Amino acid sequence: MIDRIVGARRGIEGNGHLADDANLIIDSGQLRTRASAWDAVQAARNIKRPHTLDVITRVFDRFQELHGDRGFRDDPAIVGGIAELQGRPVVIVGEQKGASTEENIQRNFGMPHPEGYRKAIRLYRLAEKFHLPVITLVDTPGAYPGPEGEERGQAEAIAKAIFTMTRLATPIIVVILGEGGSGGALALAIGDVVLALENAIYSVISPEGSAAILWRSPTEAERAANAMRLAGPDLLDLGVVDALIPEPAGGAHTDHEETAKAIKIALVAQLAKLERAATSDLLSARYERFRGFGTLAEPGAAAAPPAAEPWWRKFPLMRRRP
Amino acid sequence: MPFGRKPKEFPDHLWTKCPTCGEMLFNKQLVRNLNVCSKCEHHFRLGARPRIEQLVDKGSFVEQDSSLVSGDPLRFVDSKPYPERIAAAQAKSGEKDAAIAGTAAIGGNPVELVVMDFEFMGGSMGSVVGEKITRAAERALAERRALVIVSASGGARMQEGTIALMQMGKIVSALARLDEAGIPYVSVITDPTTGGVLASYASLGDLIVAEPGALIRFSGERVTSGTVGEKLPVGFGRSEFLLEKGFLDQIVSRAQLKERIAFFLGSFRAASQDVRWGL
Numbered sequence: 001m002i003d004r005i006v007g008a009r010r011g012i013e014g015n016g017h018l019a020d021d022a023n024l025i026i027d028s029g030q031l032r033t034r035a036s037a038w039d040a041v042q043a044a045r046n047i048k049r050p051h052t053l054d055v056i057t058r059v060f061d062r063f064q065e066l067h068g069d070r071g072f073r074d075d076p077a078i079v080g081g082i083a084e085l086q087g088r089p090v091v092i093v094g095e096q097k098g099a100s101t102e103e104n105i106q107r108n109f110g111m112p113h114p115e116g117y118r119k120a121i122r123l124y125r126l127a128e129k130f131h132l133p134v135i136t137l138v139d140t141p142g143a144y145p146g147p148e149g150e151e152r153g154q155a156e157a158i159a160k161a162i163f164t165m166t167r168l169a170t171p172i173i174v175v176i177l178g179e180g181g182s183g184g185a186l187a188l189a190i191g192d193v194v195l196a197l198e199n200a201i202y203s204v205i206s207p208e209g210s211a212a213i214l215w216r217s218p219t220e221a222e223r224a225a226n227a228m229r230l231a232g233p234d235l236l237d238l239g240v241v242d243a244l245i246p247e248p249a250g251g252a253h254t255d256h257e258e259t260a261k262a263i264k265i266a267l268v269a270q271l272a273k274l275e276r277a278a279t280s281d282l283l284s285a286r287y288e289r290f291r292g293f294g295t296l297a298e299p300g301a302a303a304a305p306p307a308a309e310p311w312w313r314k315f316p317l318m319r320r321r322p
Numbered sequence: 323m324p325f326g327r328k329p330k331e332f333p334d335h336l337w338t339k340c341p342t343c344g345e346m347l348f349n350k351q352l353v354r355n356l357n358v359c360s361k362c363e364h365h366f367r368l369g370a371r372p373r374i375e376q377l378v379d380k381g382s383f384v385e386q387d388s389s390l391v392s393g394d395p396l397r398f399v400d401s402k403p404y405p406e407r408i409a410a411a412q413a414k415s416g417e418k419d420a421a422i423a424g425t426a427a428i429g430g431n432p433v434e435l436v437v438m439d440f441e442f443m444g445g446s447m448g449s450v451v452g453e454k455i456t457r458a459a460e461r462a463l464a465e466r467r468a469l470v471i472v473s474a475s476g477g478a479r480m481q482e483g484t485i486a487l488m489q490m491g492k493i494v495s496a497l498a499r500l501d502e503a504g505i506p507y508v509s510v511i512t513d514p515t516t517g518g519v520l521a522s523y524a525s526l527g528d529l530i531v532a533e534p535g536a537l538i539r540f541s542g543e544r545v546t547s548g549t550v551g552e553k554l555p556v557g558f559g560r561s562e563f564l565l566e567k568g569f570l571d572q573i574v575s576r577a578q579l580k581e582r583i584a585f586f587l588g589s590f591r592a593a594s595q596d597v598r599w600g601l
């Protein structure tokens with residue numbers, strides 16, 4: 001009955017350029033233990049988990065924060081700026097949660113307003129103009145859903161951020177640090193390589209939101225979390241993330257230094273590869289990366305044309321190990 | 323006949339009460355009037371098939387990708403398995419999923435047209451909607467035709483999880499290529515359009531028009547008022563509010579929609595000296 005499956009799982013072939021990075025988990029089979037979805041939700045939301053600025057200060061040097069969207073205000077839920085990754089200047093954009101209640105109120109619990117996404121867009125463009133790679137750090141329960149956000153065009157701001165990233169003529173590496181909350185995360189998560197910390201989560205709606213709508217009871221969040229396959233290993237299986245960055249044994253919140261070290265190794269290795277690729281190759285591979293998502297059957301359709309050669313195949317170094 | 327208890331002489335299968343002005347509308351009359359109240363212009367929702375009928379030049383619509391059906395990437399089960407939900411929606415609607423795509427002409431302008439149907443699982447966007455729109459945008463690019471998308475959707479389809487979320491990235495990637503090629507994209511927003519559909523393609527038209535009174539919000543009513551815990555003013559997040567806030571080019575009544583789209587596309591074509599598209 002099913003004659004053709006279009007872009008089911010990208011799988012290890014799509015991760016080919018990551019295969020020689022021994023520090024990364026590129027197949028969920030590599031994991032000795034697989035945390036339950038609900039444990040991952042708790043870990044991803046742990047207030048002691050390293051947040052964007054914790055990571056920036058440990059991974060990068062000479063960080064200079066850049067403020068404001070040039071239109072309305074500076075959104076504290078998104079931080080961005082220029083820094084150096086092992087001497088290489090890069091632009092960083094990340095969603096910022098707080099490590100205490102007071103800080104969370106100031107950061108709006110990491111839920112950006114439209115002006116936050118417009119600041120992100122401004123920094124993406126800045127990076128493109130001066131040929132700086134972009135590194136984004138995703139950590140949000142979601143975009144702020146309140147009336148001020150609606151009034152100032154929350155949906156438009158997110159849509160434009162996604163739009164800008166799809167054609168941005170510079171390498172983009174995405175790291176999901178904690179919570180990847182739906183469209184509010186995706187506005188920072190279109191990239192050439194999408195990585196996630198081992199216990200990060202990424203979902204189309206929060207488990208509580210999903211439980212309220214589909215199970216008509218917010219207490220079913222744990223069940224919803226399982227069904228949604230939002231934890232790192234699931235994301236890897238679905239091809240939504242390309243690789244997981246391993247966390248220290250007790251979880252990222254137990255050791256910010258170790259976590260940052262693992263992130264840094266991954267970023268340096270990925271950037272070294274992406275910088276060798278021609279921009280046109282990067283953009284077509286970025287297109288194909290997202291073009292491939294979807295689980296479909298098309299009875300009676302002709303076979304899919306073969307996919308274009310991915311850019312990383314041009315470099316012997318990046319060939320998959322036998 | 324406003325506000326009273328419904329008298330026996332107005333059975334549901336023959337009559338519909340207008341929620342805005344209370345007028346009892348004869349169903350056959352209502353359908354003839356494109357589901358718009360003849361007294362107060364209240365716009366009832368319109369299914370995808372009658373919408374296509376209304377918008378395109380007679381006989382010009384050629385449906386594309388009509389056999390696409392969704393898989394079940396998460397093997398998702400809530401109170402019932404996702405494939406059963408799809409099967410039920412298919413049986414009820416006679417459609418395969420929440421969008422219908424095709425090639426057509428609007429006032430003589432060749433277009434790729436995608437129309438969403440809210441009746442099919444709340445117009446939710448999963449793999450099929452994502453693939454149909456992306457293919458339509460890719461055809462528009464290859465054939466240098468304009469793209470018109472009529473949105474009506476509660477957002478991304480929860481049962482497909484992050485794969486539904488990724489459809490936003492997929493569709494927008496294709497729209498960005500269209501933009502670079504200088505090919506027009508007109509986004510038509512109808513009641514209701516919320517969530518991930520509004521936060522991606524519906525908000526990215528070269529021109530964005532909406533029907534009167536349509537609910538257009540990033541967060542659904544429940545999310546916005548539930549999370550923030552305050553009562554929202556009447557008309558908040560409706561078309562008129564978005565026009566005032568600067569997020570729509572126009573509000574266009576259903577009766578004017580075809581002519582207006584044709585005018586816009588015609589203007590763009592006439593002004594394209596190098597005729598980069600539309601021939």
Ligand SMILES: [Zn+2]
Nearest residue numbers: 340343359362
């Ligand atoms: Zn009326």
